[in-house]
Amino acid sequence: MNQNKDNLITGVLEPFKSDAPLIIYIDLKSPYAYLSIEPTRHMLKDLGIVADWRPFVLDIPSYLGSAKLGKGGKKVAKQNRTEEQWSDVKYAYFDCRRYANLSEKTIRGTVKIWNTDLPAIGMLWLKGFSSLSEQCAEGSFLERFVDEIYDSFWKRELDAEDASVILAVLEKIGAPTEGFLKYAKTDGSALNNHLQESSFNAGIYGVPTYILPNESLTDPQHEKFFGRENLPRISWLLTGRKGHAPDLAYNLNSDIHEEVLSKSAFEPRSAPELKTSPKRLIAYFDFNSLHSYLALHSILSLKAEGISINWRPVSTMSLKEPQEETKDEDRSTKHRRLRAEYQVNDIHRYAPHDLTEIHRKTDCQIANLGFLWLQQELKMDSNVIDEYVESVFYHHWRDNGSITTIQDIESILLGIIKINSLDQELKWQDAWKEYCQSSGLEHLEIAQTKTKGINTTPTFLIGSEPFKGRAHLPLILARLKAGI
Numbered sequence: 001m002n003q004n005k006d007n008l009i010t011g012v013l014e015p016f017k018s019d020a021p022l023i024i025y026i027d028l029k030s031p032y033a034y035l036s037i038e039p040t041r042h043m044l045k046d047l048g049i050v051a052d053w054r055p056f057v058l059d060i061p062s063y064l065g066s067a068k069l070g071k072g073g074k075k076v077a078k079q080n081r082t083e084e085q086w087s088d089v090k091y092a093y094f095d096c097r098r099y100a101n102l103s104e105k106t107i108r109g110t111v112k113i114w115n116t117d118l119p120a121i122g123m124l125w126l127k128g129f130s131s132l133s134e135q136c137a138e139g140s141f142l143e144r145f146v147d148e149i150y151d152s153f154w155k156r157e158l159d160a161e162d163a164s165v166i167l168a169v170l171e172k173i174g175a176p177t178e179g180f181l182k183y184a185k186t187d188g189s190a191l192n193n194h195l196q197e198s199s200f201n202a203g204i205y206g207v208p209t210y211i212l213p214n215e216s217l218t219d220p221q222h223e224k225f226f227g228r229e230n231l232p233r234i235s236w237l238l239t240g241r242k243g244h245a246p247d248l249a250y251n252l253n254s255d256i257h258e259e260v261l262s263k264s265a266f267e268p269r270s271a272p273e274l275k276t277s278p279k280r281l282i283a284y285f286d287f288n289s290l291h292s293y294l295a296l297h298s299i300l301s302l303k304a305e306g307i308s309i310n311w312r313p314v315s316t317m318s319l320k321e322p323q324e325e326t327k328d329e330d331r332s333t334k335h336r337r338l339r340a341e342y343q344v345n346d347i348h349r350y351a352p353h354d355l356t357e358i359h360r361k362t363d364c365q366i367a368n369l370g371f372l373w374l375q376q377e378l379k380m381d382s383n384v385i386d387e388y389v390e391s392v393f394y395h396h397w398r399d400n401g402s403i404t405t406i407q408d409i410e411s412i413l414l415g416i417i418k419i420n421s422l423d424q425e426l427k428w429q430d431a432w433k434e435y436c437q438s439s440g441l442e443h444l445e446i447a448q449t450k451t452k453g454i455n456t457t458p459t460f461l462i463g464s465e466p467f468k469g470r471a472h473l474p475l476i477l478a479r480l481k482a483g484i
Contacts, residue, residue: 013054013124013191013194013195014198015195015198015199015201015202015204015211016202016211016213016216016223016224017213018052018132018211018213019052019132020049020050020051020052020132020213021049021051021212021213021214021238022044022049022051022052022210022211022212022213022234022238023051023052023054023210023211023212023213024036024040024051024052024053024054024208024209024210024211025054025055025056025199025204025207025208025209025210025211026053026054026055026056026146026207026208027055027056027057027058027116027120027207028114028116028119028120028149028150028153028160029058029060029110029113029114029116029153029160030058030206030207030208031092031093031096031100031107031154032092032096032207032208032227032228033207033208034096034100034105034107034150034154035096035099035100035103035105035228036207036208036227036228036231037146037147037150038103039228039231039251040208040228040231041143043231043234043235044136046235047235047238047239049238050132050133050135050136051132051136052132053123053127053135053136053142053146054123054127054195054199055116055119055120055121055123055124055192055195056120056195056196056199056204056207056209057115057116057117057120057192057196058116058206058207059331059335060113061080061113062330062331062332062335063332063335063336063339065080065082065085084455087455091466091468093107093109095467095468098264098265098266098475099250099264099475101263101264102252102256102260102261102263102264102475105151105154106151106154106155107154108154108155108156110156111156114153114160114161115160115161116160117189117192118160118161118162118163118166118184119149119153119160119166120192120195120196121166121183121184121188121189121191121192122145122149122166122169122170122180122184123142123145123146124188124191124192124195125170125180125183125184125188126141126142126145126170126175127142129141129175129176130142141173141174141175144173144175145169145170145173145175148169148172148173149166149169152169163181163184163185164181166180166184167180167181200331200334203224203338203341203342204224205226205335205338205339205342206226206227206339208226208227208228209224209225209226210224210225210226210230210234211223211224211225212224212225212234212237212238215237221345221348221349222237222349224342224345226342226346227248227471228250229248229249229250229469229471230248231251232246232247232248232249232251233245233246233247233248233349233350247294247297247298247350247470248350248470248471249470249471249473249474250471250472250474250475251474252474252475252478256478258482258484261478261479261482261484262482262484264475264479265462265465265479265484266463266464266465267463267464267465268484269483269484270463271462271463271464271465272463273310273461273462273463273480274462274463274480274483274484278306278307278308279306279307279308279480279481279483280307280308280309280310281299281302281307281308281309281310281460281461281462281476281480282310282312282460282461282462283299283309283310283311283312283458283459283460284312284313284314284451284454284457284458284459284460284461285311285312285313285314285389285457285458286313286314286315286316286364286457287313287362287364287367287368287392287393287396287403288315288316288318288360288361288362288364288396289316289319289457289458290319290347290351290355290358290397291347291456291457291458291469291470292393292457292458293393293396293397294347294350294351294352294470295458295469295470295473296389296390296393297352298470298473299458299470299473300386300390302473302477303386305477305480305481306481307477307480307481308382309382309385309386311371311375311385311386311389312447312450312451313364313367313368313371313372313447313451314448314451314454314457314459315364315448315451316454316455316456316457317455318359318360318361319343319344319347319358319359320340320343320359321340321359322337322340322341322344323336323337323340325337344358353398355397356400357400362396362403362404363404364403364404365444366403366404366405366406366408366409366436367392367396367403367404367408367409368444368447369409369435369436369440369441369443369444370388370392370409370412370413371385371388371389371392372440372443372444372447373413373432373435373436373440374388374413376443377435377439377440377443384416384417387416388412388413388416391412391415391416392409392412395412406432406433406436410429410432413432456468456469458470460472460473460476462476462479462480
């Protein structure tokens with residue numbers, strides 16, 4: 001057996017180092033990792049490169065609470081999650097299932113939070129028998145092992161905590177098995193423990209995580225990516241940064257058919273937005289949200305596809321400011337810090353220009369009133385509404401201008417609406433101020449009642465089906481164009 005375990009523990013599997021241009025961390029119990037495998041392999045094949053696939057074992061209870069289903073696998077028997085955590089978990093499964101349906105995958109909710117150390121050790125075991133190029137070859141032991149355990153696990157057909165089950169998978173794919181059970185208790189366990197501790201300490205907190213080792217010295221901002229939505233940017237980096245830097249996106253196959261698309265829909269062809277012409281997309285946004293701002297260009301580009309935007313303002317939390325690292329922080333605290341640090345870096349690298357005061361807490365009430373005045377009071381067409389939304393975002397984030405007073409928004413409105421005389425302008429200004437103090441407040445209250453349950457922006461709706469984040473826009477566009 002060609003395996004130098006001492007060398008692996010001390011050198012070969014350092015978290016951010018590899019002979020491959022890309023390191024990929026995955027965990028069996030993450031549906032997002034499951035969905036990332038196929039598109040990542042396609043990217044590697046298209047680019048003609050190999051990657052270093054590695055296991056990362058999530059400690060889900062430390063940041064998302066825990067839950068366990070009772071007999072029958074339907075009702076929760078034990079749990080310690082908050083309402084917000086449950087909401088996040090339910091949406092995550094809903095989100096993953098619609099993408100799984102696009103590729104004929106099955107994702108069933110797990111009956112408990114599994115310890116996935118043994119599948120991780122299985123990956124490490126197989127990595128010891130072949131080179132990186134051999135590991136990435138189509139039909140390799142590592143590829144077949146990953147496919148087998150993921151497919152079975154998400155159908156609730158695999159006990160990830162039983163070493164004999166992992167051994168059986170190795171036997172099924174024809175991989176070497178002699179000594180595996182001993183390895184899983186000794187050297188393999190030590191190697192996995194070292195990798196998990198060193199990876200988390202290095203800043204890896206979730207899966208899939210992509211590490212570009214060659215960026216560590218030249219451009220640390222592009223060294224680490226969390227989520228398959230980053231594959232367009234990762235591909236751009238790996239091919240020498242040719243052309244425009246792509247935004248994050250869950251890209252679809254170009255030849256996807258309507259029948260397949262319909263499988264991703266909660267209620268295919270039932271949304272009223274699909275029966276109008278032009279097609280309309282409901283988009284919840286927050287002027288103080290950088291995620292909304294970064295989505296602006298992609299949202300407005302839908303107009304060229306014959307889709308109009310039904311904007312809906314909502315107030316959400318400001319971008320969290322990372323806490324300072326402390327010597328005695330527990331895993332939960334460290335996870336929150338690492339995630340917050342990552343989000344800050346992610347905002348900066350995808351921003352179209354330098355950003356300042358990204359954690360600002362701006363009262364957007366007057367800016368929202370300006371939007372509602374155009375929409376509800378003046379009944380302006382969608383082009384004017386789009387221009388207002390764009391202008392306020394640019395004024396706030398690009399130009400660092402104020403949007404908190406009646407005068408601030410008045411100047412933006414005057415730049416959009418054509419006024420032919422001073423007398424008309426004075427009447428217009430009086431009407432705007434009156435609106436902010438009377439009927440505008442009523443319109444704002446009504447608008448806020450329609451945002452119940454929306455805690456992230458941008459959030460898009462097709463009918464009652466939510467899509468959180470701009471990465472979903474390729475699927476949204478495909479669905480709207482197909483009327484699904």
